Amino acid sequence: MSENQVPEEIQESAATEAAKLGIGTDEWVAQHEERIARKKGIKGLPQLINESIPAWARWGVLLLISFAFGAFVDNQYLLRIGVNLGLFVMLSYGLNIVMGYAGLLDLGYVAFYGIGAYGYALMSSEQIGHHWSTWLTVLIIIIGTALLGYIVSLPSRRLFGDYLAIVTLFFGQVFVQLVLASDNITFPWAEDYVDITAGANGIPGIDPFSFFGHKFLNIRDYYWLLLVLVALLTIAISRVNRTRIGRAWRTIREDALAAESMGVMVNRLKTMAFVTGAAIAGLAGAIFAAMQTAVFVSGFDMPLMTMIYAAVILGGSGSLAGAVMGAIVMSVLPEVLRVTNYSEILFLAVLVLTLAAVGKSVKRFTINIVGIALIGFLVKILLGAASIKTTPTKEWVVGPVSRALSHWMYVPLDRVLWGNCAFVILIVLIAYFTTTTPRIKSILLPVIGYLGIFLWEVRLVTDVNTTRQLLIGAMLVVLMITRPQGFLGKARVEVL
Amino acid sequence: MSEKKPLLEISNIDTYYGAIHILQQVNLRVDEGELVCLLGGNACGKSTTLKTVLGMVKPKVGKIMFAGQDVTHQNTPARVKLGMAVVPENRRLFAPMTVLENLKIGAYVRGEAAEEDLERVYDLFPKLKERSSQLAGTLSGGEQQMVAVGRALMSHPRLILMDEPSMGLAPKLVEQSFEMIANLHSQGVSMLIVEQNANMALSVADRGYVLQTGRIVLEGEAKELAGHEELRRAYLGR
Ligand SMILES: Nc1ncnc2c1ncn2[C@@H]1O[C@H](COP(=O)(O)OP(=O)(O)OP(=O)(O)O)[C@@H](O)[C@H]1O
Ligand SMILES: [Mg+2]
Numbered sequence: 169m170s171e172n173q174v175p176e177e178i179q180e181s182a183a184t185e186a187a188k189l190g191i192g193t194d195e196w197v198a199q200h201e202e203r204i205a206r207k208k209g210i211k212g213l214p215q216l217i218n219e220s221i222p223a224w225a226r227w228g229v230l231l232l233i234s235f236a237f238g239a240f241v242d243n244q245y246l247l248r249i250g251v252n253l254g255l256f257v258m259l260s261y262g263l264n265i266v267m268g269y270a271g272l273l274d275l276g277y278v279a280f281y282g283i284g285a286y287g288y289a290l291m292s293s294e295q296i297g298h299h300w301s302t303w304l305t306v307l308i309i310i311i312g313t314a315l316l317g318y319i320v321s322l323p324s325r326r327l328f329g330d331y332l333a334i335v336t337l338f339f340g341q342v343f344v345q346l347v348l349a350s351d352n353i354t355f356p357w358a359e360d361y362v363d364i365t366a367g368a369n370g371i372p373g374i375d376p377f378s379f380f381g382h383k384f385l386n387i388r389d390y391y392w393l394l395l396v397l398v399a400l401l402t403i404a405i406s407r408v409n410r411t412r413i414g415r416a417w418r419t420i421r422e423d424a425l426a427a428e429s430m431g432v433m434v435n436r437l438k439t440m441a442f443v444t445g446a447a448i449a450g451l452a453g454a455i456f457a458a459m460q461t462a463v464f465v466s467g468f469d470m471p472l473m474t475m476i477y478a479a480v481i482l483g484g485s486g487s488l489a490g491a492v493m494g495a496i497v498m499s500v501l502p503e504v505l506r507v508t509n510y511s512e513i514l515f516l517a518v519l520v521l522t523l524a525a526v527g528k529s530v531k532r533f534t535i536n537i538v539g540i541a542l543i544g545f546l547v548k549i550l551l552g553a554a555s556i557k558t559t560p561t562k563e564w565v566v567g568p569v570s571r572a573l574s575h576w577m578y579v580p581l582d583r584v585l586w587g588n589c590a591f592v593i594l595i596v597l598i599a600y601f602t603t604t605t606p607r608i609k610s611i612l613l614p615v616i617g618y619l620g621i622f623l624w625e626v627r628l629v630t631d632v633n634t635t636r637q638l639l640i641g642a643m644l645v646v647l648m649i650t651r652p653q654g655f656l657g658k659a660r661v662e663v664l
Numbered sequence: 665m666s667e668k669k670p671l672l673e674i675s676n677i678d679t680y681y682g683a684i685h686i687l688q689q690v691n692l693r694v695d696e697g698e699l700v701c702l703l704g705g706n707a708c709g710k711s712t713t714l715k716t717v718l719g720m721v722k723p724k725v726g727k728i729m730f731a732g733q734d735v736t737h738q739n740t741p742a743r744v745k746l747g748m749a750v751v752p753e754n755r756r757l758f759a760p761m762t763v764l765e766n767l768k769i770g771a772y773v774r775g776e777a778a779e780e781d782l783e784r785v786y787d788l789f790p791k792l793k794e795r796s797s798q799l800a801g802t803l804s805g806g807e808q809q810m811v812a813v814g815r816a817l818m819s820h821p822r823l824i825l826m827d828e829p830s831m832g833l834a835p836k837l838v839e840q841s842f843e844m845i846a847n848l849h850s851q852g853v854s855m856l857i858v859e860q861n862a863n864m865a866l867s868v869a870d871r872g873y874v875l876q877t878g879r880i881v882l883e884g885e886a887k888e889l890a891g892h893e894e895l896r897r898a899y900l901g902r
Contacts, residue, residue: 412771412775415768416769416772418761418765425756426756428720430769431744431773
């Protein structure tokens with residue numbers, strides 16, 4: 169055996185270290201990389217928090233915070249963010265079953281959300297003139313989306329990976345197109361055309377939920393409903409994940425053929441994953457429609473899909489706590505970024521974190537920060553000496569951060585032009601950065617940092633929507649580089 | 665082993681991969697409690713035979729009887745439920761899952777894994793007990809082999825199909841794994857073992873078959889085969 173080639177004392181120390189952690193020697197060796205990564209502090213922080221606090225305590229604290237939020241927050245806007253977060257968590261949970269556990273790349277997932285929402289809208293508004301009881305409607309929606317999930321799962325029996333992705337993507341688009349086109353349907357027996365979905369205009373005036381004579385008129389009602397639902401789902405899904413069903417889902421993700429030879433009924437389990445995920449999304453859609461009292465098909469298209477996928481992947485595919493974390497980031501962050509003051513601070517936080525992650529040691533980190541500062545002063549002094557005109561400070565300063573930066577940052581007259589130039593240069597530099605030697609990297613890093621701040625202050629701060637997308641994208645890229653397995657996901661192991 | 669009751673009987677099997685004819689008129693039998701080995705060189709169709717038995721590939725003609733039932737048209741999970749279990753070529757463990765989870769998956773067709781079944785596997789492989797929370801992908805090759813065998817045992821199989829259990833193991837471990845196989849055999853477990861290591865396989869088996877380009881060319885008692893001139897020349901060493 170090759171073990172004999174490892175010096176005795178090394179083997180022994182590995183064994184004792186492993187024993188301390190209560191794991192085998194081989195696993196200790198296999199975790200080597202991960203341990204190194206962990207020692208770097210910031211990168212390993214989510215994992216560290218995750219491991220040092222027991223699961224029940226983590227969930228308990230989360231529940232307590234959510235409870236306090238619902239009990240004490242009166243601001244309608246904040247409550248709405250809370251409700252959106254709840255819906256987002258539900259969607260992430262559902263996708264986590266389909267994609268995280270069973271490993272099925274379902275790109276049409278968000279359509280089930282839309283079907284739930286439109287289903288509720290059609291059964292509870294003047295659109296067709298039905299106002300059915302909430303109980304009945306919700307029941308029909310859960311069963312209906314589950315059935316649809318079953319139908320969509322049928323091709324998944326033969327398809328894997330990218331093929332399945334294409335088919336489900338198609339399904340999602342068919343839903344959108346059908347809703348758009350169903351405002352003008354002519355039946356052979358009817359003279360006039362029939363308007364079922366109102367097309368792009370959406371359906372307004374949807375009834376709120378009503379249980380036992382209690383109408384959900386306050387947004388807080390939905391908040392409580394979602395809190396209960398999410399809590400129940402958390403318990404149910406983590407239970408299922410520990411049974412043979414959950415295990416079997418994960419074996420399918422890893423090696424469907426081997427799973428089948430162990431007696432796992434692969435097709436049935438794939439279908440179960442699809443059906444469960446679809447029903448959860450459908451229910452979330454119904455709640456969304458009732459809460460919003462209006463639905464528009466554009467809200468159930470690719471942008472939302474990417475956000476849900478980002479949440480699940482960001483949190484660590486296959487981890488429920490990770491799904492919650494991803495949902496918080498992806499649903500609360502865009503709201504925070506709406507406010508310029510916050511987004512400025514957040515931008516700097518992301519920049520500092522990036523530098524910390526790339527820089528690896530405190531010394532390097534300091535050098536980078538000082539380097540960026542020096543470049544800033546240098547540019548300002550040089551261009552000032554050449555008496556090149558700048559934009560007056562008060563014209564571009566928008567928040568506390570930019571006020572502080574105004575003594576340091578050079579801002580050209582034509583901000584759009586120079587901002588765009590900086591953007592192109594920045595991208596080229598980053599691309600070059602990833603391929604070059606460590607020495608050039610260390611020189612390049614402060615330049616990239618400076619250009620990033622320049623681009624941000626000169627061009628992006630005033631352009632809120634683009635900024636949000638860019639910032640989220642940048643965060644995802646940074647995360648994927650530093651923690652490819654997501655916040656709480658497990659690093660992958662391969663059998664060699 | 666006084667009276668012979670056939671457990672597995674495959675008759676006149678022809679298996680194709682697309683247009684390629686792999687197995688040709690293969691007949692093979694494993695009796696209750698018997699250890700049968702299937703020998704042959706590379707690419708002669710040994711793994712294909714196991715896959716056909718398990719239902720991973722369907723034969724074009726022929727019949728497969730298992731435990732008194734015609735299973736020719738049943739799918740793999742149904743056959744596993746009837747009592748087949750496999751230790752696949754290269755083990756095919758579920759790498760990011762723990763040893764314990766891998767073992768429990770073996771009991772999938774029986775429902776939730778019973779504690780005493782786990783204990784039985786741990787008795788056989790004490791090392792797995794201390795490694796139960798380790799990820800299977802991080803085990804050494806020998807340990808992975810133990811998990812693969814343990815996983816197969818978890819379903820209380822009537823017949824274990826093993827595809828090259830000695831593959832990738834050091835000589836000492838090969839010996840150990842055949843000791844383990846002989847040990848299981850003495851406990852009355854029926855096995856069909858595919859091997860390249862003919863010497864080893866014949867030393868523990870009751871009977872053997874030799875496959876050559878998809879045809880059974882030799883069959884007989886293990887002792888007989890071990891002394892067979894032609895086989896000697898072909899496989900058992902110069
Ligand atoms: N899925 C497949 N599609 C096409 N041909 C295949 C397939 N699987 C196996 N074959 C071919 O069938 C033949 C027999 O393969 P098989 O795996 O049964 O060989 P084997 O006897 O187990 O060999 P080894 O000892 O090397 O494992 C080989 O020529 C192989 O290339
Ligand atoms: Mg083979």
